[in-house]
Amino acid sequence: MSEPKHPPAAPSATGWETVGTSVQGRPIRALTVGRGARKVLFIGGIHGDEPEGSVTTTELPAAFEAAGLAESVTLTILEDANPxxxxxxxRGNAKGVDVNRNFPAKNFDTADPSSGGQPASEPEARAIIQTVDRIGPALILVAHSWAGRQFINFDGPAREIAERFSEASGLLVEESSSFAPTPGSLGSYFGRDRGIAVLTIEVLKGSDPRAVWDRLRPALLRVIGG
Ligand SMILES: [Zn+2]
Known part of the structure; x- marks a missing residue:
């Protein structure tokens, strides 16, 4: 007797793939769900001391499917850019480099050692660049946290998207140049230099990751859907 075959029901998720390797050899993983023409990238974290987006990263694939977005959007979830x-x-990688200052933006700061010295010197930044170049997203979302307050920050052509995110989440919108210089940041490079819409989600540092997901879920699905 041959073994009965149980082919899996065709899932839209293609499974986790390794898109890079950290300085210490940890895999940097991404999951793609949906098959629509609109491409969106969600990055679950880039600063290692900001784990508040972890539940969001885990829950987003199922919520995306349940929201009926799979036919119109291809969503890539990069689990954690700085494992x-x-x-x-x-905050930084294993060499103490702030990955979010290591992108080859026009405003890269070669003088600050925590930027890495040379643009894209770190494998974590290169994994993100290669992923963006491969999928060509219309929107990039990155999960962060901030001590004392929470807000949405945007770079590139994302003001209207940030305002819709704000309406659905209650987080106020702040333009990145208004509160802190961010040389070599992901937003500086992809947003300002390359013209891709970038939303930087700054939730309250120390928040319960489950509460963060509950609060952000409607806003995330709204802007991911386009
Ligand atoms: Zn951060």
Missing amino acids: DGRAVGA
Whole structure:
């Protein structure tokens, strides 16, 4: 007797893939769900001491499917761009470089050692660049946290998207140049230099990741849907 075959029901998720490797050799993983023409990238974290987006990263694929977005959107979820930092609760990677200052933006700061010295010197930044170049997203969302307050920050052609996110989440909109210089940041490079809409989601540092997901879910699905 041959083994009965149980082919899986065709899922829209294609499974986790490794899109890069950290300084210490940890995999940087991404999951793609949906098959629509609109391409969106969600990055679950880039600063290792900001784990508040972790539940959101886990829950988003099922919520995306349940919201009926799979036919109109292809969503790539990059689980964690800085797994070495996350492992020890540090902002930077294993070399102490702030991955979010290591992008080859026009405003890259070669003088600040925490920027890495050279643009895209770090494998974590290169994994993000290669992923963006491969999928060509119309929108990039990145999960962060901020001590003392929470807000939506945007770069590139994303003001209207940020305002819709704000309406659905209650987080206020702040233009990135208004509160802090961010040389070599993901937003500087993809948003300002390359003209891709970038939303930086700054939730209250120390928030319960489950509460963050509950609050952000409607806003995320709204802007991912376009
Ligand atoms: Zn951050």
